[in-house]
């Protein structure tokens with residue numbers, strides 16, 4: 473048996489989608505919501521997978537330091553990188569793939585969570601990024617098939 477808990481963290485960030493061809497290739501931002509789903513096989517003496525306060529401080533700590541009030545851009549997007557570096561001060565976070573909600577969820581799940589949850593005995597199995605109230609993308613680790621990405625849009629409106 474495994475038990476799962478979830479902590480929601482809100483942050484705001486700017487991005488643009490490289491070579492999107494639509495309005496998302498312009499600089500813009502979102503009030504993002506990140507849902508971190510964390511699973512453990514064991515409970516501590518109190519009965520917890522892990523302390524919610526601890527989970528919050530680890531997830532929020534990383535987001536505050538790296539993505540909150542930053543611009544997320546693809547590391548090959550030289551034009552955006554050059555423009556953002558001209559602004560002083562500015563916060564820039566280079567992504568190894570286009571900074572879509574899907575890829576942001578994937579980055580948190582694959583790159584960030586293993587580091588911040590090290591030594592907690594718990595593992596992140598799903599990260600959901602809400603880009604609006606109506607739409608999210610999620611990355612989840614399936615024990616048999618590996619990484620699975622999916623998305624949800626209440627009315628299929630564009631982003």
Ligand SMILES: [Zn+2]
Nearest residue numbers: 496500502631
């Ligand atoms: Zn956007």
